[in-house]
Amino acid sequence: MRGSRRPVQLVLVSAFALAASAGPSRAQVEPWDPWEPVNRKFYAFHQVIDRFVLSPVAKAYGHLPKPLRKGLRNFARNLGEPGIAVNDLLQGRPKTAAGTVGRFTINSTVGVGGVLDVAKRTGLPHHDNDFGTTLGRWGADPGPYMFLPLLGPSDVRDTVGGVVNIVLNPYTWLNYSGRTEVAVITTLENGIDKRYEARQALETVRETSTDPYATLRSFYQQSREAAIHGAAAVSLPDFETPEIESEPGTRAAPQNLPELPDIQSEPEPSVPSTQTPPQTPSAAPSEPSAPAAPAAGPAPPP
Amino acid sequence: MRPTAACAALAIFLAGVPTLTQAQAADPAAAQIQDFNNTLLETMKQAKQLGPKGRFQKLDPAIAQHFDLPTMTRFAVGSTWTTISPADQATLVAAFRRMTAATYAHNFDGYNNQRFTIDPEVVTRGSDKLVRSHLIGGSDKTDLTYRMRQVGGTWKIIDVYYNSTVSSLLGQRSEYASTLKTGGAPALVKKLNNRATELLG
Numbered sequence: 412m413r414g415s416r417r418p419v420q421l422v423l424v425s426a427f428a429l430a431a432s433a434g435p436s437r438a439q440v441e442p443w444d445p446w447e448p449v450n451r452k453f454y455a456f457h458q459v460i461d462r463f464v465l466s467p468v469a470k471a472y473g474h475l476p477k478p479l480r481k482g483l484r485n486f487a488r489n490l491g492e493p494g495i496a497v498n499d500l501l502q503g504r505p506k507t508a509a510g511t512v513g514r515f516t517i518n519s520t521v522g523v524g525g526v527l528d529v530a531k532r533t534g535l536p537h538h539d540n541d542f543g544t545t546l547g548r549w550g551a552d553p554g555p556y557m558f559l560p561l562l563g564p565s566d567v568r569d570t571v572g573g574v575v576n577i578v579l580n581p582y583t584w585l586n587y588s589g590r591t592e593v594a595v596i597t598t599l600e601n602g603i604d605k606r607y608e609a610r611q612a613l614e615t616v617r618e619t620s621t622d623p624y625a626t627l628r629s630f631y632q633q634s635r636e637a638a639i640h641g642a643a644a645v646s647l648p649d650f651e652t653p654e655i656e657s658e659p660g661t662r663a664a665p666q667n668l669p670e671l672p673d674i675q676s677e678p679e680p681s682v683p684s685t686q687t688p689p690q691t692p693s694a695a696p697s698e699p700s701a702p703a704a705p706a707a708g709p710a711p712p713p
Numbered sequence: 714m715r716p717t718a719a720c721a722a723l724a725i726f727l728a729g730v731p732t733l734t735q736a737q738a739a740d741p742a743a744a745q746i747q748d749f750n751n752t753l754l755e756t757m758k759q760a761k762q763l764g765p766k767g768r769f770q771k772l773d774p775a776i777a778q779h780f781d782l783p784t785m786t787r788f789a790v791g792s793t794w795t796t797i798s799p800a801d802q803a804t805l806v807a808a809f810r811r812m813t814a815a816t817y818a819h820n821f822d823g824y825n826n827q828r829f830t831i832d833p834e835v836v837t838r839g840s841d842k843l844v845r846s847h848l849i850g851g852s853d854k855t856d857l858t859y860r861m862r863q864v865g866g867t868w869k870i871i872d873v874y875y876n877s878t879v880s881s882l883l884g885q886r887s888e889y890a891s892t893l894k895t896g897g898a899p900a901l902v903k904k905l906n907n908r909a910t911e912l913l914g
Contacts, residue, residue, distance in 0.1 A: 441791075442887050619816045619912065621904040622888045629887035630879060637878030 442628055443555055450558040454624045457560045461606075465561075469606040480604070482526040487600040488537055489518045489525025490593070494580035498540040502548050510535050539638075542579060543572025547639035556628055561602075564631035740835040742842040742861040742868035749779040749870075750829045750846075753817070757824040765913045768818035776814050781862060781869040782806055788871075789885040790901075793893055801898040808905040815909035825850060842868065845877070 444450060472480065492515035499508035514530040514537070522529040531537065546568050547553070554567025565573070577583055582590075620626040752775040756768050763771060776782075786809040787794045787802075794802065827850040836843040844859040858874040872882040892901045 441890075447891075615820065619819065619908070620888055621901075621908050622891055625887045625889075625891060626884055629884040633879045633883060637876075 442625075442632055443553070444628065445555050446557065450556065451624055453558045453560045457558065457563070460561060465603075465606050466610075468603055469610060472603050472607050473610075480607075483600050484604050485518070485522070485528045486525045487597045487604070488528075489515060489522070490582055490597050491580065491601075492518075492537075493582060494576055495538070495540040497579045497581075498542055498545045498576075501542075501545045502540075507538075511538075511540075541569075541572050542575040543569035543635075544639050546572055547635075553632070553635065556632065558624070558628075564627055566632070566635070569635065739833070740842070740844070742859075743831050743833075743835050743844045745779055745861065745868045745870070746831060746844050746846060746859055749775055750831075753821060754824075754827075754829065756818075757821050757827070760821065760823045765815075765818050765822070768821065769814050769913055772817050772821075773810070773814040776817070777810060779870055780810075780813070781864050781871050782810050782813070784862070784864075784871050785809065785882060785885075788882050789889055790893065790898075791886055791890065797898045801902075804902050805898055808902045808909075812905040812909045815912040819912040841871070 475483075492511055496508045496511040496515065499505075499511055514535040517530040517533065517535070518525045518528060521527075528537070551568050553569070557565045557567065557570055559565050559570070562573075582594075616623045616626050616630075752772065756763065756771045759771075760768060783806050786806045789809065790797070790805060797805070827848065830847045830849060832845040832847075834845075836845075840862060842861045844861060846857045846859065848855045848857055855875070856877050858877045859870050860872040860874070861868045862871050863869075872880055874880055889901055892904055896903075
């Protein structure tokens with residue numbers, strides 16, 4: 412595949428086909444999880460892997476000296492920056508892309524191959540970006556929820572995005588000695604680091620939720636929608652609030668504030684609730700400074 | 714309390730609760746948040762002496778006072794709420810309240826110099842208000858936004874947003890759906906009460 416553009420085009424076409432087949436936009440009120448039975452089996456399987464492999468590895472990782480952990484994280488992140496720059500461009504953010512390239516250049520040189528995050532101190536902090544986010548900003552719906560063993564929560568859009576991410580990263584196409592080792596180390600580091608960072612959140616979910624699978628699903632879907640469409644993506648269209656409906660201006664959410672869910676003031680037990688169509692986010696996404704973590708990784712964004 | 718602000722914030726996300734202190738809040742909705750935060754902070758400072766059950770006893774009345782629990786329960790249950798008998802609805806609200814208080818009592822089990830702040834600007838959205846606050850512990854700072862609605866002349870919390878994006882009520886709605894589908898309201902009440910008992914263990 413290396414050196415040929417055809418496979419890239421094929422993957423892109425597949426991505427659009429899958430995204431297009433994802434169906435109409437679904438409000439987050441009722442999570443779109445048509446594969447729930449299979450997802451729950453994968454989730455249960457993942458818990459076993461997590462208990463005996465991922466969690467112990469993350470725990471051991473936590474015992475590494477902090478500077479070493481930070482260096483490993485910086486190194487892995489730096490190798491992902493070219494892919495982030497490509498996605499910045501695809502989302503029509505040339506200034507952000509230029510900053511990402513500058514960041515990569517500074518950290519790869521002055522930052523000793525990316526181990527030190529020198530660019531952060533010069534006003535170019537890291538931000539996440541991925542092709543799942545790009546698809547979302549292009550208007551693709553997330554599609555059904557997916558729980559992937561080893562990788563964790565995802566959806567069709569982010570799964571496709573994860574594959575395309577690999578294709579879009581210039582490092583995929585470069586031939587250099589030790590490329591396989593670097594790819595393996597980077598992938599492992601990203602996964603272990605995410606699991607380590609999410610350890611307390613996951614423990615809290617397991618302890619306090621009556622259905623951890625569903626809680627993680629909601630957390631994941633809400634975080635991704637917010638990362639892609641801005642905070643205004645949060646909406647609950649199941650219950651009407653006439654006062655809000657009659658004042659169109661009140662729908663516009665201020666930057667970084669959530670869209671208000673519709674909750675009736677007074678319960679009417681004898682009257683069925685009125686279903687309203689899912690709402691379109693009212694605030695355009697702004698330049699992302701630090702979107703939520705992408706789908707890849709064994710745990711939801713903390 | 715657990716070591717990081719992120720952990721505490723997730724606890725809030727899961728329990729659907731708020732917090733705050735510091736300068737007197739001029740807005741009545743923000744004042745409610747501040748009052749609840751004072752209780753929470755006080756409980757955190759006495760966490761070890763009180764134990765889980767003592768923390769529950771202290772937080773439960775504050776949660777009942779500052780949260781519109783019937784509205785929250787109805788929303789978390791979703792559209793099937795209208796098919797549930799009034800007696801079962803009341804039992805669900807009680808279980809929701811117990812679980813909320815138990816979750817707080819479980820998670821806020823210590824104090825490590827954390828503090829809460831409230832943004833002076835309160836956003837009005839329709840009939841509701843959004844009170845934005847921050848949970849600060851060391852270098853960690855987490856945004857918590859509270860959606861509030863006036864109930865009988867008092868501003869009460871009807872939802873909490875973690876990092877201004879993740880709705881606790883949506884999380885609970887997702888959490889309860891499967892149990893409600895398979896076992897109805899009695900199954901959910903049983904699960905909530907059992908889990909609350911475990912947390913207060």
